[in-house]
Amino acid sequence: MLIDIKTISQSTGAWQAIEIESQPEDFDLSSLGYHLVRPLLFRGRLQNTEDGVLVLEGQVALTYEGECARCLRPVRRSLNLAVSERYLPAGETAADDEPGYSYSGGHVDISQAIRDSVLPVLPGRLVCQESCRGLCPHCGIDLNEQDCRCAADHHSGLSPFGQIKILL
Secondary structure, three states: OEEEOOOOOOOOOOEEEEEEEEOHHHOOOHHHOOEEOOOEEEEEEEEEEEOOEEEEEEEEEEEEEEEOOOOOOEEEEEEEEEEEEEEEEOOOOOOOOOOOEEEEOOEEEOHHHHHHHHHHHOOOOOOOOOOOOOEOOOOOOEOOOOOOOHHHHOOHHHOOOHHHHHHO
16 A cells, blocks of 8 residues: 655645555455455545654545354454554654654555554454354354254263362
8 A cells, every 4th residue: 555655745734635445355354364355445644744754644444254253154344443643754763752654765655554553443253243142062053043952961060161060
């Protein structure tokens, strides 16, 4: 997601509008067990504020899909969030010690800033609904669709945790 900054780099206060789509294969979420269903969209602006410090502000919209952690059904969710990041010329540090990204030359790559904004807000576990009953650990039947009888057939004493139930 490279942004050409030549038009705004020479003038404090100058800004440019940005609208970028990132294809699902370019924004990998597989490490979390998710994948993008449609392109990620960023709309916002990049402004030259002072001393070459650039401020990126805008909105990210994405739709992702993964498996329910309980029943393994596909689950699709959408996410819209605000992004606000600073870019400093390479080798410089901010006077206020506020974190930011660096850039050099006539381009700014906003990919990492977008990734760093999106990843922390994605759920660690995706659940189709809070009331999802999941799969039977013995026979694998989807307990949302029907009850199984095998759980009653399994004696809790066979489980190492079954002894705890007896003690309590």
